[in-house]
Amino acid sequence: MRDWQGKRYWLIGASEGLGKALAEKLSRMGAEVIVSSRSEDALAKVVGGLHVKASYQVIDISDDDSVKEAAKAVGEIDGVVLLAGVYWPFGAQDWDADKAVAMANINFTGYMRVLGQVVPAMVARDAGHIVITSSLTGFRGLPGSIGYTASKAANMSLAECMYADLRKTGVDVQVANPGFIKTRLTDKNDFKMPFIMEPEAAAVAMFDHMNTTNFKTSFPTVFSWVFRVSQFLPDWAYFRIFGK
Numbered sequence: 221m222r223d224w225q226g227k228r229y230w231l232i233g234a235s236e237g238l239g240k241a242l243a244e245k246l247s248r249m250g251a252e253v254i255v256s257s258r259s260e261d262a263l264a265k266v267v268g269g270l271h272v273k274a275s276y277q278v279i280d281i282s283d284d285d286s287v288k289e290a291a292k293a294v295g296e297i298d299g300v301v302l303l304a305g306v307y308w309p310f311g312a313q314d315w316d317a318d319k320a321v322a323m324a325n326i327n328f329t330g331y332m333r334v335l336g337q338v339v340p341a342m343v344a345r346d347a348g349h350i351v352i353t354s355s356l357t358g359f360r361g362l363p364g365s366i367g368y369t370a371s372k373a374a375n376m377s378l379a380e381c382m383y384a385d386l387r388k389t390g391v392d393v394q395v396a397n398p399g400f401i402k403t404r405l406t407d408k409n410d411f412k413m414p415f416i417m418e419p420e421a422a423a424v425a426m427f428d429h430m431n432t433t434n435f436k437t438s439f440p441t442v443f444s445w446v447f448r449v450s451q452f453l454p455d456w457a458y459f460r461i462f463g464k
Contacts, residue, residue, distance in 0.1 A: 221431050222349075224249040228297045229349075231255050232279060232334060233304030235262035237403035238353075241423035242301065247271045249427075254294050257304065281330030282322070291337035299349035300338050301430075302331045305371075307405040311364040311464075323367030328374040339382075339391075346390035351430060352379040356399045356438060359447040363464045383435050396426050397438040397447075415443040 229246055233239045235257035243253045247270040255266050256279040263276035279290040281304055305327045308319040331352065342348030357365060358372035379395035386393050400406055400413040401422045417425075417440060429437035438444035450458055 224251040226250065226252065227299065228252045228254065229299040229301060230277075230294050230297045230338075231301045231303060232281065233257055233302065233353075235259050235266060237405075237419045238398070238401055238422050238426070239301075239303040240266050241419040242303070242426055243270060243274075245423050245427045247274060254297070256290060256294075281333055282325045284333060287330075287333040287337060291334070296341065297338065298347070299351065300334065301351040301353070302334060302375075303353045304330060305353070305368075305405065307368045307408065309364050309368075309408055310366060312366060315366065320367040323371050324374075327368065327371035328378070331375060331378065335382075342391045343386075343389070348391045349430075350382065350391065350393045351426075352382075352393075352395045353426075354379065354395050354397045356397050356444055356447045358397060360450050360458065360462070362462060379436075387435075392433075393435065394429060395436050396429055397436065397444070398422050398425070399440055399443045415440045 224246060229251050231239055231243050231253060234243045234255035239255070243255050243266060247253050250272055252273045253270060254275050254277055255263050256277045257263055258278065258280050260276070260278050263278065267274045267276050277290050277294050280286040306323055308316065308323070310316055310319070335350070339350070342350070352375055354375040355372035357369040358376040362369050376395060376397065379393060383393040398417070400416040402416055402418055406413060406416065425437070425439045438448065450462070
C-alpha cells in the first residue's frame with residue numbers, strides 16, 4: 221500500500237470518465253491532485269468536487285508548447301497518470317486520415333510529449349511513479365479500430381520499454397489495460413460491449429493496481445483472458461475468429 225498523504229499526482233485526461241473517477245479516489249486518500257485536459261470548465265468542476273488540495277492545468281497534449289508550459293506550471297510531482305485519449309471507430313476500408321492521425325497524436329505521441337517533460341526529473345531524483353493507460357485492444361489488432369488499437373499497442377510497448385529501463389530504480393512504472401468503460405468514447409460504438417464497466421469501478425481497479433508493485437494489470441479479469449490468450453493463437457486462427 222502506497223502512502224498517498226500529501227503526494228502530488230498529475231492526472232492527464234481527467235475532466236471526465238475514468239480520469240475524473242480516479243482523481244476523486246486519489247483525493248479521498250489524501251493525495252494532492254492536479255487534473256488536466258483541454259476543457260477548463262470541466263476541470264474546474266472536477267476540482268470543486270475533490271476532497272483535499274487540488275488544482276487544474278489546461279493542456280493540449282497534441283501541442284509541444286502547451287505540454288512544456290503545463291509541465292512548468294505544475295512543477296515537481298510524485299506521480300503522473302496518463303489517461304487522455306480520443307476515439308473514432310473506423311476500419312481501413314473507410315480510412316479517415318485526420319481522425320487516424322489525431323488518435324496517434326493524442327493517444328500515444330501526446331504521452332511521449334508529457335513523459336519527456338517529467339521523466340528526466342524523476343530519474344534525477346531517483347523517485348517517481350508513472351502510470352500509463354493502454355487497453356485490452358492493445359494485445360492484438362482488431363477490425364474497425366485503425367487508430368485506437370494501434371495507439372494503445374504503442375502505449376503498451378512504451379510502458380514495457382520504460383519498465384525494462386527503470387525497474388531497478390526508484391522510479392516505478394506501471395501500465396493498466398482496461399476493457400470497455402462507459403464514457404462518451406464508447407458511446408460511439410454500435411456493437412455490444414461485453415463486461416462494460418462504469419468509470420468508478422474501473423477507477424477502483426486502477427487504484428488497486430497503483431497500490432501494488434506489479435507492472436501490469438488487465439481488467440476486467442475474465443474478459444482480459446480473451447485478449448491475453450489471443451496472443452498465442454496462430455494468425456490463421458486469430459483472424460478467422462476476430463477478423464471481418
